[in-house]
Amino acid sequence: MGILFTRMFSSLFGNREARILVLGLDNAGKTTILCNTPIGFRWGKWSRPSQVGAPLSLMLTIGFNVETVQYNNVKFQVWDLVIYVVDSSDTDRLVTAKDEFHAILEEEELKGAVVLVFANKQDLPGALDDAAITEALELHKIKSRQWAIFKTSAIKGEGLFEGLDWLSNTLKSGGG
Numbered sequence: 001m002g003i004l005f006t007r008m009f010s011s012l013f014g015n016r017e018a019r020i021l022v023l024g025l026d027n028a029g030k031t032t033i034l035c036n037t038p039i040g041f042r043w044g045k046w047s048r049p050s051q052v053g054a055p056l057s058l059m060l061t062i063g064f065n066v067e068t069v070q071y072n073n074v075k076f077q078v079w080d081l082v083i084y085v086v087d088s089s090d091t092d093r094l095v096t097a098k099d100e101f102h103a104i105l106e107e108e109e110l111k112g113a114v115v116l117v118f119a120n121k122q123d124l125p126g127a128l129d130d131a132a133i134t135e136a137l138e139l140h141k142i143k144s145r146q147w148a149i150f151k152t153s154a155i156k157g158e159g160l161f162e163g164l165d166w167l168s169n170t171l172k173s174g175g176g
Ligand SMILES: Nc1nc2c(ncn2[C@@H]2O[C@H](COP(=O)(O)OP(=O)(O)OP(=O)(O)O)[C@@H](O)[C@H]2O)c(=O)[nH]1
Pocket: 024, 025, 026, 027, 028, 029, 030, 031, 032, 033, 057, 058, 120, 121, 122, 123, 124, 152, 153, 154, 155, 156
């Protein structure tokens, strides 16, 4: 994730800002991903409005250019994008990850959001691949919303750019 990455990223998104919510169970790799991408972000807490105190350590949000971020909190009416991070090696909690994921998508303020799933921790032995995570999360049940899944290793910085590139193209083509 050097300067080249940042430049490529900036040219993809221009100066556009998007409201991104990065969610996932605790330990999924959210912080690591955000630290390894040139997305300017602010930390915040987000609970599903309809179920405050859900078992998620969710977070965050952002603009693509940190300089332009003016928000003092993360309470928005709507979100453009949701990045859902899954620890692909944490097979014991995939059902929980799936249940939370689908509950999140029911939220009114995420209704129009494009969804990007990161099947993270691909470097760990026993990590399930993107096809297996797609099945475990029942991604094919998603209706009338654009989504994609990418294999990532946040620690190695792998797969993150590909996912963000997809997001960029999706936004440009009018999704979200
Ligand atoms: N092997 C491996 N470890 C990872 C990867 N991504 C994150 N980790 C590790 O997993 C642990 C949790 O990562 P975080 O980024 O803190 O996870 P988080 O989703 O922010 O967790 P919470 O803040 O508790 O919700 C840390 O020890 C990371 O170093 C990855 O791709 N591969």
